[in-house]
Amino acid sequence: MSYTARVLIVEDEPKIAQILVDFLGMHDYSTEVIADGLLVVDLVKQSPPDFIILDVMLPGKDGLTICKEIRQFSNIPILMLTARVEEIDRLMGLGFGADDYVCKPFSAREVVARVTTILRRTHQFSNTNEHCLCFKNIKVTPALHQCIVNGKELALTPIEFRLLTALIKKPGRVLSRDQLMDTCYTDQRIVSARTIDSHMKNLRQKLSDAAQGEELIQAVYGVGYKV
Incomplete structure (x- = not known):
């Protein structure tokens, strides 16, 4: 499967938010919308998206402040939306760490x-399935043998990593133990x-601990496993 980048849309005008959801969805991006500025930073820390579209004028906390706070712990690409046309506001937005x-x-x-241009430029997204695989809050990068859960790297053994990669490549499908054996043990042992x-x-167990108790892999009795 190809990796679907997740875009967080921070916008309190429902019509604008829906337009962005619709158009991003047409280009195979997954989206999440949040309208309250006070909730954004904690959400980004708990479940980092691949990209943030951030309105400047928001209830609770403005977009420039949010952008500045996010930049203290993350380099997630940020595109600012603003109704202000004065050049000073544009410069402030970029000066606070926005990408565009x-x-x-x-x-x-x-x-x-x-969004597509910035993601390509920042190497956060690739259309090849060798780059990243994603399921819920899990990101797997096969080339780096890296697994990120809720924004934190999770240490996996080579066999555990192959098992997880095999399952994420086919979300929703049950893989039998024989299929998993073939994937994990290529030397035919x-x-x-x-x-x-x-x-x-x-x-x-490792995934459950990292995901605060959420069961990300399900056992299907007598058959095998799936995500």
Whole structure:
């Protein structure tokens, strides 16, 4: 599967937010909308998106302040939306750490194009499945043998990493123990189903701990496992 970048839309005008959701969805981005400025920073810390579209004028906390706070702990690409056309506001937005800005009213197609361009430039997104794989709050980068859960790196053994990668490549599909054996042991060694179950038990526990108790891998009795 190709990795679907997740875009957080911080916008308190429902019509504008929906337009962005629709157009980003048409280009295979997944989206999440939040309208309250006070909730943004904590959300980004708990579940970092790949990209943030951030309105300047928000209830609770303005976008420039949010951008500045996010930049204290993350380099997630940020595109500012503003109805202010004065050059000083644009410069302030970029000076606070934003990657780009768009003035309202805007073309939704232009916003999508900016998102794609910035993600490519910052190496946060690739259309190749060798780059990143994603399921909920899990990001797996096979080339780096890296697993990120809720923004934090999770240490996995090589077998655990292969198991997780195999499952995330086919979300919703049940993989049998035999299929998982073939994926994890390419040298055709003979491995019992109990060995797979043992590795899977350890992997599920690590993911559960990292995801604060959420069950990310499900066991399907008599068949195998799925995410």
